[in-house]
Amino acid sequence: MAQCCPDPAEADAATEAGRESGLRLLPLGRQGLTCRYRCGDACSRPEPNTSSNGYFGDVLRTVLDRRGALRAGAVLGLATGAGLATTGAGTAGTAAATPATPEGGPGGGQQPPRGLRYETVAPNVDDAVRVPPGYASNVVVRWGDPIFPDAPEFDFENQSAAAQARQFGYNNDFCGILPLDGAGKRHIMYSNHEYTLEPLMFRGFDEENPTEEQIRIGIAAHGGAVVEVVRDRRTGELHHDRAGRLNRRITADTPMVLDGPAAGAEVLRTAADPTGRAVLGMIGNCAGGTTPWGTFLTGEENFDGYFASGPVTDPRAERYGFEEGPSERRWERVDPRWDLAQEPNEANRFGYIVEIDPHDPSAKPVKHTALGRFKHEGATVALTRDGRPVVYMGDDERFDYVYKFVSDRAMRRGNSRAAREHNAGLLASGTLYVATFTGNSPAAEITGDGALPSDGRFDGGGTWTPLASTTTSFVDGMSVADVFVFTRLAADRAGATKMDRPEDVEPNPRTGKVYIACTNNSDRGKAGEAGADEANPRHANQHGHVIELTEQGDDPAATTFGWDILLVCGDPADPSTYFGGFDKSQVSPITSPDNVAFDQYGNLWIATDSTQALKINDGLYGVVLEGPQRGSTRLFASVPVGSECCGPVVTENFALVSVQHPGDLDDASPEQPASHWPDGGASQPRPAVVAIRNLHGAIGV
Template sequence: MVFNRRAHFEEAENEPSNPHVHRPIGEIIERRFSRRGFLKGAGSAGLGVAAIGALHPLSAAIAAEAHDRFAFEEIVHGVDTTHHVAAGHEAEVLIRWGDPLFDDAPEFDPRRQSADAQERQFGYNNDYVGFVPLEGRFDRGLLVVNHEYTNEELMFPGLPGPQDEHDFSGITAEMVEIEKAAHGLSVVEVLGEGGRWRYQRNSRYNRRLSPRSTEMRIGGPAAGHERMRTAADSEGTTVIGTLNNCAGGTTPWGTILTCEENFHGYFLGDVADHPEKAKLERYGVPGNAYAWGRFDARFDVSQEPNEPNRFGWVVEIDPRDPESVPVKRTALGRFKHEGAASVIAEDGRLVVYMGDDQRFDYVYKFVSRDVVERADPAANRDLLDHGTLYVARFDEDGSVTWLPLVHGEGPLTEENGFASQADVLIDTRLAADALGATPMDRPEDVEANPATGDVYVMLTNNTQRTEEQVDAVNPRADNTFGHILEIVTEGRHTAERNHWEVLVRCGDPARGEVGALWNPATSDNGWFAAPDNCAVDARGRLWVTTDQGSNWAKSGTADGVWALETEGERRGTGKMFFRVPVGAEMCGPCFTPDDTALFVAVQHPAADGTEAFPGRDAPSTFENPATRWPDFADGMPPRPSVVAITRRGGGTIG
């Protein structure tokens, strides 16, 4: 069996582990909107933009104008070996896998890798990017970048292709140590000079965090619980490293929230006699995606049964203090976190929105107990250890009900397997199941718009939808292309009840069988598929990045960045801004506070679906990749990289 790491994680997200798929979101959308008009798409093109304003109660008050808020000429759909950006902008590689962060780090040599060197170099498969200004400047700051996972067949010479998940015969102990060192995060100082950005080697702020060597503290209600204790940590309060860091967020006090997603894939072992077998299955443990458990006992659940409970959390990092100890904030729950977007609520408390990235899993929010101290960042140090976690139920009448996950309330009692609040949080998915939350179509990034109070939920795809759920407004049992929901809070982020709408249903609106729904102003290049990450710029404009996996062969275009109108008569109009090279996923995105630079992460170039690329019929390998982006040098493999986008001559992006 040929094993593809990326495909393995994609399938883990696509294959539901939730046994309670009683009211999936597709059915609720269908029932809610069967009586309403929609946007551009199969069978509904004549409904036009009049219906759009009806879908959004704030649009008339905020932006009645019909002009295009995104003043750039969009690029075209397509797939090739390099990246592309809209005219009038520059897109330059800022930092690549293996670039040295310190003076004592060696220059990158893919044929002479070592774990020690990798822990002094920029890591692999960059995903979330956060920017923290230094000295109040927007042209100098810290980039904090997640390194989600590794592709051995592209990292190491000599491997014939993706490894067999039950064999791993080509993987050595040395490779495993390099993989560990390539995971985690990088903190790196960056400078903007004359419209061009560069990273500062040997900055006192530069830092690598990895699951190989970085000690982290466990905070919140699950800290010290017996289910968090291991042979190496008898107190259950300290863990080495963070795994599969996907998206994240930045707090108002300048720390970074990094999110552990597909942590299940790093564990091996026999769970037949495991005391928590059913609980592990709800999280997909063991995932058998890496050989780490063959060389490190803590990744073998047969030897360390509690180690999986120490992953799947949101981790808070202070990038301005390279000596600080990161903290896993267990009050925010344990699941396959995609992102953690925070907003200061109407009463001064912090609200963090999150998605659990697997088909038929849930959308969450955390509301802090205490208010944010804006003038004293140090006072917020443990603010995320105290508060209430909620899970969303989406109803046909357009309401969102936020259900509190609090021990002793409703079914969350000892009789039902929840002996404490720590149990509720360690088993967040099971607690949400018990409360009857709405199963969603792979919730990925969830981002709040400070300008409107709206919250955007990226729902990447769900091909598990049944034929019984198909009708004129949702005509696809094979929802390959995903959609975007909008939670309308009207500024009430702490409320236990809000309102929801559909923003767009993704895919090609010209193909009737797809059932896509867009504003009629969307061009042939403005539609997209599989929304994943998103960002709201300082002007309140929404930017969406995509992750189609190998499904780019179905859409006909590589992943990228799209601008998406959310207000006024152009609501639901997409516009293509940036495109990645073949086989890559588009991650990030992150603006400087003045919108003069946009940082995006090009992840795993040459990895996804390259068999469909013209002239190829086999997966990429180190020796024979579909592209050698960004170096295009013989012998140099493709390198995941962060790209800095600026406007030629200066000014606002887009």
């Protein structure tokens, strides 16, 4: 969920969607506000990765295998081998021409696998959440809802920072949930609050001169929320409980701890924190994960735009996208730590995976330096056979990398105090790796137009190259602290493969295969940029793709892997698309895969974050992974106009989606909103978490 700015040609081609109930005719293109306030118009600027790596031989030239973890012969051998409803106001709009949406399940008379048995939702541009027949949805919690008994009710016209700090924050993204009882009635839910869109939050907002109160409201609207939710056993609806004893708001000012091998390093020390181990707040938190030991992980992603800066001459800062000038939100006007001229090290304290214990509202969130510093989309966990956590991560920037961290400590089972204290340190020490992908087809067969090579698949092998352990750097010229604070530079030197915005990277809990959502990269193949390779096979990759990675020996700690591309996304009528070999006339159009999740049966679910390149709303899709229907992709739920579908959770009894920035279309404003979801009438749009349920049984059954 980062760079979303449409190519100018895409913007020019955006269609108009007619809407009633007071909604204006608007181009169906993502509002420039999201591009600016989320990621600083990153897609309109040169990407920060100017390294010339991307060739397999660079690994052997630039990285010393001091521990003997990589053997040149084994590496080269692998390189030559193959890969192993709440319905808001509005009526249906008119979607652009696409192949006929399959009725019910896939064709051929075959029933979809268990968990994916639903009638496909038609692509649309409605200002509503659309779900299959026999399903319903409700809002669990929305921006401004009070999450404490004494918190005030939301009043759009009379907001305050004090109120916002006790209300659900803005632009909820990742959503995680854990049971609090054995009956399936009460759960604890965590949501990220990734970023704010002040011009849509305040009437008459002056972007050059925001008021101090508006700035502080924005600071309070960032971070995350821990909220107890209750499922009504009669109706199946989920609602938040504002009196829940575990409820908590985390903001950009919440005290946190830095741990791991870089904690205390000189580059993390500031005037306010000479120890380099304490930091206030988290920002740009995008996706995340739920750990086997009962905590939530959340990734700080686009943090560069929050800092004012003088001329940027340090290549380490340039590699992270920092530019000269004031910050987008002008936070430096109320707190000097957001001004790099005054606190040059403050930015080095952001860009980490943060761990949150939802069961202890007094516990400080922990930023784990051992998991590296980059634009983290999220972090998801698998366990090795001996119980050590392996955390998979993507760096959501054009031409950046896929990583994993392997802990050197095994998880302890149980909920004893000793087990909890032990598990709290699992992500503080271990080894950080970056991925290199090698195709098994001749380079001449990767033409950049999506045409499959002669073997009929985009596939190959790869290596996990170690960057550093807790005590040892494996990258020449970089200390341990350097690697963990300036991880992108270390990965550049390691010759990692430049990817098309790797966002969510998640292991399937049933099969162990790892799925990588590469959202898009319109710069692939442009003059001076990296061309197509087998792992990123399409030039001007507007719609993205999904990679299926298989660790050697099904061991998450392996240093080699095989891979193949499951989906090359887009309009199924486009010859450059691919759906696992499945009949493309029987799939839904899909663009810009972002977050992925798995249900109890091991089916893949994909949430999308598009620029409306297909002129359809974003949504949640179910994907078959095994058997003759492998690659079947069908829309399960679509979200309102102008919004992004985030943070999916799919359980037996309900599915959760985060509806981010509804109504964020060109020229939208509080005076002329492009959406009235979720409250309808003349209300302002509000980001929210939505629960979807089957009125007749389990999800997808």
